Amino acid sequence: MGRYLFIAKRLVFAIPLLFAIVLLVFLILKVTPGDPARLIVGLRASDAELAVVRAQLGLDDPAIVQYFRYVGEVLTGNLGYSFKSNEPVASLIGERLPVTVWLLGFGTLLSLVISVPLAIISARGPDRPFDHATRAFGLVALAMPSFWVGIILILTVALPTGWFPVGGFGETPAEHLRSIALPALTLALSIAPLQVRSLRASMITVLGAEHVTTARSLGIGRSRIMSRFVLRNAAPPTVSILALNLGYLLFGAVVIETTFALPGIGQGIVLAARQRDIPSIQGYTLLFAVAVVLVFLIADIITSIADPRLEVES
Structure with missing residues (x-):
């Protein structure tokens, strides 16, 4: 019962948070220097033309009404119209979103393919040469900026x-x-590297737990112990780390898409910022x-399902 209450509380908490996000995105229009109507009609437009555009945009209404x-x-899915192309912002986002989804999806999959085997082998033999090499690899990988890694892959591969x-x-x-591989x-x-460190530390802790020792004494195979008892109990902290990194990588995608000239959301944000296209900036910011x-x-829900020991106060 506590698990379902935990999920329900997270869903309820997300609703006011989303409204707060919409408020902050709306304030972008208010704090951005310049007149949005002037950006549309140009510097040479007359006051009459400017007034017409301001009325169309509803800029003369009180802020609360806006x-x-x-x-x-x-x-209703209406994110406004681009100041530069006069196209619906939702359509512009829809054209670029699949590229970013491909990037984040395959990037996350590759990160798990790299991190899970390294963490398992390192946890089985802590402080052995392979474990030291894995931790050294993590430190080096963390020290390398994404754009530098991308340039190196372009030049060497x-x-x-x-x-x-x-x-x-x-x-x-x-x-x-x-196109999306590199x-x-x-x-x-x-x-x-962060996933390897988190999963390795969690697995080492679980491997020393009493239930794992009991399973070994009963003659249960190492692979079954690892898959049934260790990985499931060690996964929740890593799921949280993965969620934290995905939130960060939504913004890191801007750098990677620019490096590889991918026509995704990141490149769209850069273009909108250069053109001072406020509705597009608002749409991209809201999406992120x-x-x-x-x-x-989703990470909270997965964690509550994966860890049967999770106790949540009602």
């Missing part, structure tokens, strides 16, 4: 071999995979903020 109107539009493009996303699923690897190398909240919400 906020609730903005909330209503967001709830993409250009010499020609197996991977250095920019763009392609048209077919096969081209998508080739960016995803760059992303994975930036979060795998909501995504972070959802990632942490």
Whole structure:
């Protein structure tokens, strides 16, 4: 019962948090220097033209009226129109979102492929040469900026071999995979060290627990102990670390997409910032903020399901 109450509390808490996020995104329009209407009509427009645009945008209404109107539009999926292209911001985001989803999805998958085996082997033999090498690799990987890793992969892998493009996303699923491989690897190398450290530490603690010792005394195989008793109990802290890193990588994707010229959300944010396209900036910011909240919400739910020992005060 406590588990379901925990999930319900997290869902309820997310609702006012999302409204607070919408408020902060709305305030971007208010604190940004300059007149949004002037950005649309240009510097040479007359006062009459400026007044017409301000009336169309509802900028003459009280701030509270503008906020609730903005909330209503967001709830219906209307994020406004770009000042530069006059296209719906939701459409612009929809065109770029699949690229970022591919990047984050494959990057997360690669990070797990790298971190889980390294953590298991290191936890089985702590303070052995492989464990020391794994921790040294983690320190080096953490010290390398994502854009530098991406440039190195381009220079040492993409250009010499020609197996991977250095920019763009392609048209077919096969081209998508080739285009996303190196960016995803760059992303994975930036979060795998933290996952290795977290999972290794948790597994070492669980391996010394009484129930694992009892399982060994009963003659249960090492692989079964590792999969059934150790990994499940050691996973919750790593899930939290992964969620924290995914929230961070939503913003780190800006750097990686710019490095590899991927037409994703990150590159869209950079372009909107250069053009001072406020509705687009608001839309991208809202998307990122909501995504972070959802990632942490999903992580809490997964943790409550994965760890049967979790006790939550009602």
